[in-house]
Amino acid sequence: MGKIILKETDTRAPKSFDKTETKEKLEKILLELDDLQNLLYAESKHSLLVVIQGMDASGKDGAIRNVFGKLNPQGVMVKSFKAPTAEELSQDFLWRIHAHAPAKGMIQIFNRSHYEDILVTRVHKWCDDKTAKKRMQAINDFEKLLMAHNNTSILKFYLHVSPEEQQERLQERIKDKTKQWKYNENDFAEAKLWDDYMKMYEDCFENCNDAPWTIVPADQNWYKEFIIASAVKDTLKNFNMQFPGLKK
Amino acid sequence: MGKIILKETDTRAPKSFDKTETKEKLEKILLELDDLQNLLYAESKHSLLVVIQGMDASGKDGAIRNVFGKLNPQGVMVKSFKAPTAEELSQDFLWRIHAHAPAKGMIQIFNRSHYEDILVTRVHKWCDDKTAKKRMQAINDFEKLLMAHNNTSILKFYLHVSPEEQQERLQERIKDKTKQWKYNENDFAEAKLWDDYMKMYEDCFENCNDAPWTIVPADQNWYKEFIIASAVKDTLKNFNMQFPGLKK
Numbered sequence: 001m002g003k004i005i006l007k008e009t010d011t012r013a014p015k016s017f018d019k020t021e022t023k024e025k026l027e028k029i030l031l032e033l034d035d036l037q038n039l040l041y042a043e044s045k046h047s048l049l050v051v052i053q054g055m056d057a058s059g060k061d062g063a064i065r066n067v068f069g070k071l072n073p074q075g076v077m078v079k080s081f082k083a084p085t086a087e088e089l090s091q092d093f094l095w096r097i098h099a100h101a102p103a104k105g106m107i108q109i110f111n112r113s114h115y116e117d118i119l120v121t122r123v124h125k126w127c128d129d130k131t132a133k134k135r136m137q138a139i140n141d142f143e144k145l146l147m148a149h150n151n152t153s154i155l156k157f158y159l160h161v162s163p164e165e166q167q168e169r170l171q172e173r174i175k176d177k178t179k180q181w182k183y184n185e186n187d188f189a190e191a192k193l194w195d196d197y198m199k200m201y202e203d204c205f206e207n208c209n210d211a212p213w214t215i216v217p218a219d220q221n222w223y224k225e226f227i228i229a230s231a232v233k234d235t236l237k238n239f240n241m242q243f244p245g246l247k248k
Numbered sequence: 249m250g251k252i253i254l255k256e257t258d259t260r261a262p263k264s265f266d267k268t269e270t271k272e273k274l275e276k277i278l279l280e281l282d283d284l285q286n287l288l289y290a291e292s293k294h295s296l297l298v299v300i301q302g303m304d305a306s307g308k309d310g311a312i313r314n315v316f317g318k319l320n321p322q323g324v325m326v327k328s329f330k331a332p333t334a335e336e337l338s339q340d341f342l343w344r345i346h347a348h349a350p351a352k353g354m355i356q357i358f359n360r361s362h363y364e365d366i367l368v369t370r371v372h373k374w375c376d377d378k379t380a381k382k383r384m385q386a387i388n389d390f391e392k393l394l395m396a397h398n399n400t401s402i403l404k405f406y407l408h409v410s411p412e413e414q415q416e417r418l419q420e421r422i423k424d425k426t427k428q429w430k431y432n433e434n435d436f437a438e439a440k441l442w443d444d445y446m447k448m449y450e451d452c453f454e455n456c457n458d459a460p461w462t463i464v465p466a467d468q469n470w471y472k473e474f475i476i477a478s479a480v481k482d483t484l485k486n487f488n489m490q491f492p493g494l495k496k
Contacts, residue, residue: 044338090292092397098346103338141389148382149340165257196332 004205006198009215013223022226029229036105036236041075042161043241044105044171047152050232051110053119054159055197057169059218061112063159067229068109077102080111092118094136094142101146107232108168112225114139115156118204123196136207143210153235154211157228158201159218163194253481254455257463259373259410270474277477285355289323291489292353295338295400299358301367302341302407303445304435305417306466308359313409315477320370325350341383342390343363346358349394354481362387363404366452371444384455386411391458402459406449407466410496411442468474469491 013022050068052060068076079100088096094114102108118135121127127135130203148151161169170191173183186194190197205213218224261270288294298316300308300312316324327348341363350356366383371373375383394400409417418439421431438445453461462479466472 088350090353090398091349092393092400094393094397096351098343101339101343103335120379131409138389138393138397141386141393144288145342145386147341149342149386150338152340 004202004213004215006160006215007057009160010161010217011165011215011219013220017223019220019222020202023222026226026229029233030067030070033067033229033233033236036233036241037071037075039194039241039243040071040107040236040239041105042243044241044244045151046241047102047150048107048232048235049102049110049146049152049154050107051113051115051154051156052159053112053115053157053201054218055161055166055194056128056184057166057173058159058161059221059224060159062221063157063224063228064109064111066225067232068107071107072154075105076107076109077136078111081113081116091110092138094138098142099105101150104151106179114142118208119197119200123193123198130195132237133204133207135202139208140210142207147211153239155207155231155235156211156213156217157231158205158213159224161218163191165219217227251459252450252463254408254450254463257408259408259438259467260465261412261468264280265466265471265474267468267470271470274470274474274477277474278315278318279480281315281419281477281481281484284472284481285488286492288355288484288487289320290491291487292492293399294487294489295352295398296355296480296483297350297358297394297400298355298375298476299361299363299402300403300407301361301363301405301449302411302466303414303442304432304438305408305414305419305421306409307472308407309430309470310469311405311476312357312359314434314473316355319355323353324355324357326357326359327362329361340386342386344388349398350400352399362390363452363456367445367455369446370448371441380451381455384452388458389457391456394421395459401487403479403483404459404461405464406453406461407472408463409466411439413467414439421463 006110008205040048052063064078068078077100081096084093084096097110097114100108100110115229118132118139119126122132124131141228147154170187173187186240214227216224216227288296300311302308312326316326325348329344332341345358345362348356348358366375366380366387370377370380391402395402418431418435421435422426427436451462462475463473464475
């Protein structure tokens with residue numbers, strides 16, 4: 001795909017999409033997803049890795065809850081990657097990631113991921129350009145390994161919010177008692193680095209593309225969820241899965 | 249390196265090596281190794297992966313015991329890779345390997361390794377040539393990751409015994425009560441596939457060479473141990489390590 005300029009990329013649904021209608025479509029897709037995930041688990045030939053990235057308050061947690069929350073938890077695993085521990089730092093940056101690669105039959109969701117090693121780390125200059133370039137190659141090799149050697153499909157979603165929407169949501173985290181637990185005193189400082197983050201994301205989209213990224217307009221949750229659910233459904237459908245017969 | 253023809257490669261020490269003299273040298277190297285490993289652990293900037301491969305009864309266990317057995321066990325880990333479990337088979341073939349990559353400061357020994365996925369599997373036609381080729385690429389990418397992203401040095405040793413020496417040792421396993429536990433009823437059947445194994449090893453040496461292999465003449469244990477210990481010592485010395493000062 002051509003170079004993505006995030007500033008010029010919509011954060012809202014196209015005008016043609018009606019909220020109520022889209023929400024109804026989403027409900028149908030979620031029912032279909034439930035059947036597909038059951039088949040994925042039964043057949044156990046394929047696996048699916050869903051990578052979710054986005055700025056603070058871009059709606060990653062909500063997307064996971066609302067798109068995958070109704071599926072059989074036995075077949076769906078979520079791993080949130082936080083700042084690496086000392087043990088993890090004493091290994092290569094993909095070591096802790098590889099441990100959570102989806103087994104056959106499974107859907108594995110990454111809430112943040114190995115991409116942080118070329119995003120937050122670059123914005124804060126913990127990782128220089130030369131290292132970042134080598135990491136991108138390593139990421140491509142790693143994803144190729146999962147795809148070629150464990151029949152894994154990889155879907156990567158960048159939840160694209162506008163800085164205005166982000167500010168609103170961050171303010172809400174302070175005011176809303178049910179959301180205060182999500183507030184981190186660094187959030188506003190990080191938000192000020194917006195342009196740097198966008199630059200690093202754009203560089204990532206351009207260079208880490210063995211499994212390409214989907215830029216999800218994320219100012220409206222209903223549209224964001226519709227886009228993710230649709231992509232997951234289409235991918236699972238393309239596996240052309242069959243229930244296996246009796247074991248011989 | 250050029251293509252290795254194992255049939256034309258010595259399995260015994262060069263005539264110039266005297267057994268008693270070499271054993272004395274080995275003892276000195278082992279003392280030096282002890283200091284170097286201590287420094288490796290203290291500095292915690294580098295890590296060392298030692299891959300040991302070889303036919304049944306080529307002396308892998310003995311090499312590990314006699315070269316690494318006296319080092320501080322806190323800094324040396326040994327992982328024996330057996331036939332993969334069902335859980336491991338539901339992942340890509342490097343998943344179970346990556347979990348045992350050496351952390352900084354550590355020496356990790358692999359008794360058998362990811363190379364079995366292009367050796368025993370090819371001999372028994374569980375893995376076709378096309379898949380083997382893709383696996384070799386994945387192995388090179390993977391080793392590059394460890395080297396480039398966790399400062400890991402990789403030493404790969406093939407313990408090269410003659411088929412005659414192997415037969416003698418296998419017979420000994422049946423007769424010697426202290427060695428019977430090592431006997432596996434498949435050993436003699438596997439030994440009959442000698443030429444196939446050599447072909448696959450040669451292919452592996454030719455194509456998996458991001459960190460090149462050392463072919464260790466292994467009919468005589470004293471020479472085998474001397475070669476491995478020397479290579480490990482030289483590698484650790486080249487790290488030019490320093491004891492770190494007080495933490496600030």
